[in-house]
Amino acid sequence: MNKNVTRRAVLASATSLATRAHAAEPLRLGLLRTLSPAPFYLAQERGYFAQAGAPVSFTFFQAAQPIAAAAVAGDIDIGVTALTGGFFSLAGRGALKVIGGALHEQKGFDLTAILVSKAAYADGVTSVARLAGRSFGITQYGSSFHYMIGRIAEGAGFDVKSMTLRPLQQIGNMLAAVRTGQVDATMAIASQARPVAASGEAKIIGWVGDLLPYQITALFTTSKMESASPDALHAFCTAYQKGVADYRAAFIDKTMPPDPAIEQIRRYVFTSDPDAKQKILDGIGWYDPGAALDVMDVKAQLAWFSAQGMVKGDIDPHDIIDTRFLPTR
Numbered sequence: 001m002n003k004n005v006t007r008r009a010v011l012a013s014a015t016s017l018a019t020r021a022h023a024a025e026p027l028r029l030g031l032l033r034t035l036s037p038a039p040f041y042l043a044q045e046r047g048y049f050a051q052a053g054a055p056v057s058f059t060f061f062q063a064a065q066p067i068a069a070a071a072v073a074g075d076i077d078i079g080v081t082a083l084t085g086g087f088f089s090l091a092g093r094g095a096l097k098v099i100g101g102a103l104h105e106q107k108g109f110d111l112t113a114i115l116v117s118k119a120a121y122a123d124g125v126t127s128v129a130r131l132a133g134r135s136f137g138i139t140q141y142g143s144s145f146h147y148m149i150g151r152i153a154e155g156a157g158f159d160v161k162s163m164t165l166r167p168l169q170q171i172g173n174m175l176a177a178v179r180t181g182q183v184d185a186t187m188a189i190a191s192q193a194r195p196v197a198a199s200g201e202a203k204i205i206g207w208v209g210d211l212l213p214y215q216i217t218a219l220f221t222t223s224k225m226e227s228a229s230p231d232a233l234h235a236f237c238t239a240y241q242k243g244v245a246d247y248r249a250a251f252i253d254k255t256m257p258p259d260p261a262i263e264q265i266r267r268y269v270f271t272s273d274p275d276a277k278q279k280i281l282d283g284i285g286w287y288d289p290g291a292a293l294d295v296m297d298v299k300a301q302l303a304w305f306s307a308q309g310m311v312k313g314d315i316d317p318h319d320i321i322d323t324r325f326l327p328t329r
Contacts, residue, residue: 112190
């Protein structure tokens with residue numbers, strides 16, 4: 001037997017094994033432990049990522065901006081979260097790429113509520129237009145909450161700069177502040193807002209989806225991952241689309257019973273809550289078919305953050321959006 005041929009065969013076999021071993025390494029997905037990434041939970045629980053050859057491990061964070069920073073630092077490969085001023089700044093430096101859609105604020109879906117304290121409501125803050133001049137709790141400057149109230153203020157005919165924005169770092173702090181009257185208003189997802197409103201500690205005066213339909217969260221990756229591992233990203237996105245299809249079948253199109261999906265989602269959120277089922281049903285949001293990305297809205301978000309001085313430099317949105325992996329809206 002030709003020794004050179006044998007040696008080449010052994011090397012080829014070793015290379016193949018190494019490639020497969022590398023491919024089996026889980027992709028690290030950064031996300032919030034909330035209801036919003038529910039299709040990813042379904043895809044994980046139902047084995048879609050593993051079946052596609054793109055196994056995934058979840059890394060959970062407390063806020064949106066640290067997810068983008070973790071991707072740039074190499075601590076995660078993919079992220080799904082709100083697009084923030086910090087995200088756009090990092091993407092503008094060539095570090096990150098938006099590759100797909102996720103949760104979308106949509107008319108008719110009560111996803112994010114505008115909550116007003118009991119005292120402010122009694123003082124006449126009974127509509128969004130009356131938030132002018134009031135204090136409003138957000139997580140951070142440049143966050144999705146900052147963006148939402150800024151755009152909603154524009155729609156209501158007043159400048160968000162007339163308000164006192166109070167960065168409270170965490171959503172729990174925002175809820176506590178409005179319940180105790182430390183801020184006049186804030187925002188919270190339905191599963192958190194409705195119990196507070198039911199207790200009489202605050203009032204819901206509107207829903208973001210009715211006032212500002214927009215791409216609230218999106219899927220992104222690093223530029224390094226995009227260029228080095230496009231096949232892995234394609235496999236990941238194919239599995240993600242199956243999770244979105246199952247989510248829509250259970251909760252939006254209602255062609256499948258919701259209980260199996262609810263049980264799998266609650267393994268990640270509301271794990272020991274006896275009201276988990278109702279909270280999940282109350283917090284259902286819109287995912288476009290195929291996990292499509294609302295490209296025009298991402299451009300609008302970038303323009304707003306840039307106009308507010310939260311993103312430096314002239315960023316071409318086409319340089320930070322890659323539509324090869326998932327459809328567009």
